Amino acid sequence: MKFNWTSDEATTYPINIDSFLNAIKCSWVKRYLDNTNTSKWKLFYQKILKKYGDSLIFECNISNTILHEIANENIFLSDVLSAWSDVTHNLETQTSSKTILWNNKDITSNNKTFFYKDWFERSIKYVDQLYDYRIKDFYSFDNICYIYGTSSNHFLKYYTLIKSIPIHIKSEINTNNTPCTQATFV
Incomplete structure (x- = not known):
């Protein structure tokens, strides 16, 4: 499939690469929270996140420093948690x-x-x-x-x-x- 965008169309629909990448990373949270998902990758990450409340981690007001500590050098988990924190921080409206x-x-x-x-x-x-x-x-x-x-x-x-x-x-x-x-x- 080939897209032939003119320069006017490209400026009309700018792509924010950081937001796009964060959205892809955050899509893993949905997979993780799916109770029907019993994949081995999920079980692996559950073992890591269990001592922090498992899925509770996705509701917390957590700093990136602590997120990296939780991920303990697991770059993928660190990226997903950081992206989730960035996205939810922008949506936060709780009292x-x-x-x-x-x-x-x-x-x-x-x-x-x-x-x-x-x-x-x-x-x-x-x-x-x-x-x-x-x-x-x-x-x-x-x-x-x-x-x-x-x-x-x-x-x-x-x-x-x-x-x-x-x-x-x-x-x-x-x-x-x-x-x-x-x-x-x-």
Whole structure:
């Protein structure tokens, strides 16, 4: 197939090569998220991504530095994750109440993001799930243990996470009166 474009047509339809390449790389995310896909390549990448929440990684506000660390010298995975981050960063319209706790470049301690697998498996995903709207402050550690059934041995994990949430996220949650979760302290 041959295309005979005039110079006028070429300027009418400019091709952004970076966007085109990012779109191709992002198409692999769709293949990865397809639950019917049991290809060996997917199983290989699942093993790598499992310790970061598996498909959760595609929802997180993650820095390119951390993405490269996750990919651990796997150039293909690094390229796909970077492209996905670039594309979704441009589309981001979420409020802070929907801010994901895990792998979030804005919530760090010693320049490292958080991912508590045991908390994630108990459906703790968003910042506002740790927030008590009645008293306009974060739940106490004992309340978190009670509500989500987390281990009472992990006070330091809780304290480090809560103290690492930046003030701008905390203040936006304070002004938001609508919790995004149904978890309620009884």
